Structure formats: structure tokens, C-alpha cells
Amino acid sequence: MLRGFGVLLHISSLPGGCLAGDLGPSAYKFAEFLSKAEATYWQILPLSHTLPEYDDSPYSAVSLLAGNPALISLEKMAQDGLLVRSPPKCPSVERTSFAESWELKRRYVEEAFETKLGWRDYEEFIAENSWWLESYGRYMALRETFRVPWIQWPEWARRLNTPLPPKLAKLAEFYKYVQYVFWRQWDDLKRYVNSLGIFIIGDLPIYPALDSADVWEGRRYFKLAPDGTPLYVSGVPPDYYSPTGQLWGTPVYNWEELRRDRYVWWTRRLTRMLSLFDYLRLDHFRGYVSYWEVPYGEPTAVRGRWAPGPGEELFKAVEETLPRLIAEDLGFITPDVVELRRRLGIPGMRVLQFAWDGNPANEHKPHNYERNLVAYTGTHDNNTIVGWWREETTPRSRREALAYIGGCGREINWCFIRLLFSTVADVAVVPIQDVLGLGSEARINKPGTLRGNWKWKLAKDPPINFAVRLRRLAKLYGR
Template identity: 50%
Template sequence: PELLVREGLLEPADFEDSPAAGEGTVDYRRSSAFKERLLRRAFERLLEPGAESLRQELASFAQAAEHEGWLEDWSLFEACRRTFDGEPWWRWPEPLAERDEGALKAFAASHRREIEYHRFVQVLFHRQLRSLRSRAKARGIRLIGDLPIYLALDSADVWSHRRFFDLDASGQPREVAGVPPDLFSETGQLWGNPLYDWEALRDEGFSWWVERIRHELSRLDLLRLDHFRGFEAFWSVPAQSETAEAGSWQPGPGAPLFEALEAALGELPLIAENLGVITPEVEALRRRFRLPGMAVLQFAFSEEGTVPEHAPHAMARDTVVYTGTHDNPPIAAWWQDLSLKVRENVTAYCGATEDDASWALIRLAHTSVADLAVIPAQDLLALGREARMNTPGTPEGNWRWRLRPGDLTPDLAHRLAHLTRLTGRLPTGD
């Protein structure tokens, strides 16, 4: 929001009631409320003299062909949700929940200002992201996005495209997403997201998915497809189930979806998240469309030795190697949880010790043959379990760790730059 001061939409005094930053964690409730107040102040000043260029940009953005497929639905959805006190769309007045054309027009006419506000927020976000991407590109840096395969039931996309989801007449899922029981969970994981009606999507040439990917690639350089295995076959659980145990594997869209994406978009700059229960059919689909997979160094070691799918000596070049992902503990915490035998194997493989485990695996990732290496900030800082980002299966307390000003010191930058240069991983630009 500080950038809006330069444009005259905010004043320094607007920041006087800024909430104090939490010590190492994000308070989403307080920070969201504060930013909402700032954005609404900025929107009010949009009508004042001197903001003509931004008003014109807002109008042009709303009319642009690449935005017409989502911006109107998103703005309507958000305006409705605010009007009805955050209730999910299936609890709105029936004509709006069912997207009756007359009801939507009447609501839009009577809530024009609120709808314009949500468009305004999207313009600000897109122009700031565009500026960030431009500055990164000038330095040879590309941005990677993360695209979840599934959506929340209470979302603008599901509300506006119900025909593409497996919902009953009342808008509730017949089956929901999850993963089956495994070594980490006796009952599996019940995600609860609505599943796609892949037949309906196929009948329309997968146009919704094509536009979804096209839109993201207009803002980012690469996309990681979360739960890639769900495109080959997905775990379908009856909606009323309390665990994922009663689910079954159902066929996904497979090659026809990616053929449609290639036909529309050309070569696909996608990364396939191929962790978990991966079958030969899933790997065949990934290889057919030349999508790099993932390897996680925390998964590379066992009591018996190494795990080929994740160990650098057996790694394929078309791989994105991670020391750990957002679902793993930082390396320092991972090391503490290892058995003595696994620690011995890690030390024998890469020389890791308790004092240097984080950077030992950072070096291992950099010196691997993988085309890309991803290092979480927590590992660069050699932090422990207090800095874990996400614990799968726990609904509260996740995604709160924050990188603080001053954490990335010049010494740390020099150390990382030196290793990056030594291993031939410096950005080369276009």
C-alpha cells in the first residue's frame, strides 16, 4: 500500500493506525482489516482531481478481453459476499445463488460502487505484480506460481461455472477430493473440495482450464501444478464421509486436457508436482508432455540408504529439486527428527552435521543435475520447527511464518550468490 502514496491515493497519516508486526508470525485478521481500510480510503480518493489516469486504467482493465472472463464474476461475487455478511453463495437469496440474469443485473445496478471497489483492488494488484515481474525480468529472474488443482466450493469460479463441477441441484458436492490412506495417515486426507465434471469440461474443449492457465501465465513465468497425479486419476470420496477411507480412484482427464492446453498455448511452462502415490501412468503422462517433476531431498534418505526418486545421484535433469517444500519442516527440524541410522546415511552422502545440516542440503540441491533448485527461506536462515510453514492435516496455525526486514543479510546474500555462481545457477536473462 505504500506505493499508493506516490500516486496520491494515500497519505502518510493513513498509516498511523498500522498494527505492529508480530514477532515472526502474521496476524492475518489484523493485517487484512488494516489493508482493507487503506484500500477503501484509496478508492474514495480515486474520484478526486489528479487520479484521471488511474480511473482510465481501471476502465481499460475492466474492458480488456483477457479479463472479461473472470473480472465481472469475481467483482459480483465479492460484492454479494460482503452484502450478505460473508455467507457462502448457496445461502444467498436464491435468484443470486442461481445466477438469475435479472437478479444479477438488479444487484449490479444497486451495488455499483461496491463492485467498482473490487475491480479497483484487482487493478492495483495486477499493476503491482506486473511491475514486480518487469523488475525481476530485468535481472534475469523468473517468477514461479503455484496452481492448486481444486477450488473451494465457496468461490467465484464454482459459483459462476457450476456446470463444470460435480454438484447436486442445491449446489452441494456429490463427491469431494482427498487422498487415500498411506504410511502418513491411516484414514487418508479428506480435503473436501468439489470435484470437476470432467465430461462437461471435455465437451467444451477444456476451455475453462485453458483460460485458467492462460491467465496465470500472463502474470507469471512458470506454474507448478499441484497434485498433478489428479489429472491422471483422482481420489473421489462420498461427500458425507468423515474420512477419506471410503473413496475410490476415478479416471482424470489425462492427455486430452494437456493436448488442448498445448494447442491453445504452445509449449507448456509447467512443473508437475508428482509427490505421493505416483503410478507408471502418472509418470507416462508427465513425460509425454515434457513436464519436469519434483524431488525433495528430505525424502532422499532412509534406514537402508537412499530413495532413488529423490536422491541426486539418480535424479533426472528435467527435475525441480527442493531441500523441502512448504509441507515439510525446515531442514534443521528435519535433522532433529531423524533416526541415528538415517543421520549417518545423510552424513556419509553429503557431509551434513547437526551444525551444518541446512547448508549441506542447500549445497546438495545446487550441485545436483536438476534444472531448477528451490531453497525455502527458512533453510537459508537455518531455522528450526518454529518456522515451519504448513503441517498437512492441521487446519489452524499454518502459513503464519514471516520473513522479517533484516533477515536476509549481505553476508547471507554473498554466501548464496557464491554457491549459485560456483554451480552454474546464476540467472542468464533472455
């Protein structure tokens, strides 16, 4: 990756939009903010179709490949000639509401669908993406009908190829049209961002949710009982974030079955994602070497076990994609994980918030960085720098950090940004919350908690003076 810097801001956290940040004007304005800062990268979270039942987590989505309908912009639909009537005036909100956003927008998308607006382009989209769209559309139609995950559907509905009644077939077609609208808007935004000299870093969760088209369609590739109930679910053992570990609850892969099919199911998804983003962060990279599986029904992740992953064999199947991948190698990392990442040439991640434990050999301390890294002040799973400094650090860790930095004035966030930019890591990424100096009220996710995450939203576009400050630091440190 080119030496440079980026800002982490998810689409749903953009200001404006209808009850959620979306792919409309605010996204383009933020791209212009990045351009004024002379940033190289814009990092986002997964764009996946989320569900309110799972707190709208983009890491527990109904499809790894489907975009979130709540992020569709009605203003952009109007610009593209896909609205039958003028879009409404949307109320300003302090927190993203995915369900209400989609409820409002759905009526307008349904009208475009019924009128067959953009139909020729839609049919081309279907032809190129039918390998995942057919099962996704079918899944959404059935799920909307039964309102429960697929393992609770009637037997006829659980079968993949049973013809749908006409009403359900039309609903499945509608959901495919929704995806056409979403990815058309995304393609336009990406082209604009790239025209400004900025690359987009996307994010691929390692596991799909049990309640997803991915698992329903590819169930033999997961460790499931005959009735679809998981035998094991995913998570991580106790770590920095949680003394009882993290119980993600998604089914884990049956890597032997994937290997028999030469990993085609998995590599098609990776290849599709890399057609949408310039670079792709692989969530939980260590899970490709070995992963923590917890017997289904356990209340926490403590009583799990390590099981072997596919390792290098999987990545040899997609060798041409390696220069565009980033490994999220945080948490409990063993030497075999480090060795695989380095053999593949994939950059890893470092986080300044993890550096202050009194250990000079801590890999998160800047003097231990290498060039092939993406370094952060904090990730989407961390508190903001200001919130962390005020609420989570100890007096000892604060003294160590200040001694390392050489002192700091009032803006602790900018002291950490300066330190990050000064490192040898090829890429430095700063969450927009740290650029703006926001506190813990702006935290977007708290691992180990099940409610209230993913809702944070900017109230207004970031002021231009922050772009100027970023640009000055970038020039000073060759970014």
C-alpha cells in the same frame, strides 16, 4: 528451464508491511537479495484471495484468479498516486494476520475508489479481465452481504445474471477496483524482478474452493448436487504426511462437462496465470491423470476412490504453455503419471527430505535425479530442514543421510543445500527458512491440520552474507 537455483518465499512471509508481508518495499529488497545471490528463480505460493474461515490457505481461496487484498502495499499505493492521505505507521508483528491487514488497508482503498484515482487505467483493466472480474466482484459483494458460502444464499442471489441492487452493485465494483490495485502492484514488482534477471515461479492449485467465485460461476463443471452440495470432495489417500490421508474438501471436476466445452473454462485460467508468472507449478499434477474423490461427509480421506482425469487431452488444448509448466508429482505416483509428464516434457519435483528410507532406488535420492527436474530441500508442506532433522528423522535415516553426504558439521541445512546444488537437476529451490537455518517454528504449513498455518513471517530482511554463500555454491556447481 535454465539450470539455476531459486528461493521459495511467499509474499505474505516477507518482513514489513501492514500486518502481512506485501507487494511493497520488502518485496523489492528481497528481489535485490536474490540478485546479489545471482539466483535465477523466485518461487512463491498462490497469490489467491484467501478467507479466514479456511485458515487463509492459498489452496482454499475465494478465487483462483483474484489476488489477496491483504497483500496490497499502502506504501506502493502512495508511490503510485492512489492514496488520498498518507499511509499509517504499521505495527511490527511476528505472525501474518490477513484479516486485520485487509481491515486496515480497506479504508484507504475505499477512499481511492470513491475518488476514482487511476480510473482510466482501471477501466482498461476491466476491459481486459471482465470475463472473470464480473463474477468475482458480484460474488464478493453477495458473500459480504450474506456472510456464508453461495450454497446458503437466497435463490435470487445464487442466479448468475440477476441484477444487483445499487448498493451491492457498487460493492461489486469496489472489489473489481481492489483487483486493479493488486495486479497493478504485482505487474510492477514482476517487471522489476525480471529486470534483475530473475524469473518468478507461481503456483496454480488444482481445485478452487466450494466457497468461491470459480465454482459459483462454473458450477456445472464440478460434481455437485442440484442444491450445490458436493457429491465428492478432493483429497489424497494415506501417505507420508498423514496416515488417514488428506481431506482437502474442495469439489472435484466434472471432466466430462469440461471436455464437452473443449476445456475452455480451465484453460482460460491457466493462460491467465501464465500471463502473470514466468513459470507455473501445477499443484497435484497426478490429479490430471487420476484423482482421489471422497464421498461428501466422510470424516477422513480413507474411504475415497480413484477416478480418471483428462490426461494428455487437456494439455493439448494449451500446448503452447507446456515449456513454462512444472508438475508437482509428489505422493503416490503411478507409471501413467510419469509417462504423461515425460511425454509433455514438463519437469517434475524431487525433495531431499524424502530420500532417506534405506532404498537406493528411491527417486528422491540425488543419484536417481534426471536433468528435467526442480529439486528442493523441502517444500511449503515440509518442516524446515533443521526442524525435520531435530524432530522427525530417525537415527537410521540420520546415519544414512550423513553417510551419503560424507559427514556434516553444525549447519545441517547448508550440508543439504550443498548436496541439492550438486545434483544434475536443472533447478534447485531452497525455502528461505532453510537458507537461514530456522527450526520448526518457521514452518508455514502442516498438511492435515486446519488451524495455525500460512502465518509464518520473516522478522527482518535476510542478511547479505547468506546471499554471498548461495552465490558461492551456485558458481561452484554451475548454477
